[in-house]
Amino acid sequence: MFVPLLVSFYSYIDTSQQVPPNFFETLEIKGIGNDSVFEKMERNGQRVMLLSLKKFENSTDFLITSTYNNELEETVSVEDTLIIKHTNTQEFVSAECGCLTTFRLDEVRHTRHNIGDDAIIFNESVISSIVTNYNEPHIKIYFKNY
Numbered sequence: 001m002f003v004p005l006l007v008s009f010y011s012y013i014d015t016s017q018q019v020p021p022n023f024f025e026t027l028e029i030k031g032i033g034n035d036s037v038f039e040k041m042e043r044n045g046q047r048v049m050l051l052s053l054k055k056f057e058n059s060t061d062f063l064i065t066s067t068y069n070n071e072l073e074e075t076v077s078v079e080d081t082l083i084i085k086h087t088n089t090q091e092f093v094s095a096e097c098g099c100l101t102t103f104r105l106d107e108v109r110h111t112r113h114n115i116g117d118d119a120i121i122f123n124e125s126v127i128s129s130i131v132t133n134y135n136e137p138h139i140k141i142y143f144k145n146y
């Protein structure tokens with residue numbers, strides 16, 4: 001068992017505004033080094049995803065892709081990578097359940113696969129570095145042009 005990381009998505013133009021639903025629908029997040037694809041959802045009025053950090057490693061990377069039609073009606077995909085360094089803690093729950101893995105976020109950063117205006121992530125911020133529940137977002141990601 002593990003506690004998932006809750007990520008929310010915002011505009012860098014107005015950091016109090018969530019990304020619009022049509023952009024949120026273009027997002028796909030995949031774990032790098034595992035086969036995970038994560039589901040988008042609305043929770044407590046926020047557009048979020050629950051992400052799985054690696055329980056037996058101290059770094060987890062995610063490929064974030066947005067696919068959309070540009071002004072010429074061409075399909076365009078842009079990608080960035082979210083890199084999360086973390087410390088894992090195993091807590092014994094019971095003989096029946098085993099251990100629960102919780103996390104401390106040590107570093108969060110991103111890389112840009114595309115140059116200039118084609119990059120999608122502008123910035124990210126850690127809201128809560130201790131991942132022991134998923135009631136509130138742990139990370140906010142701010143996207144360019146939205």
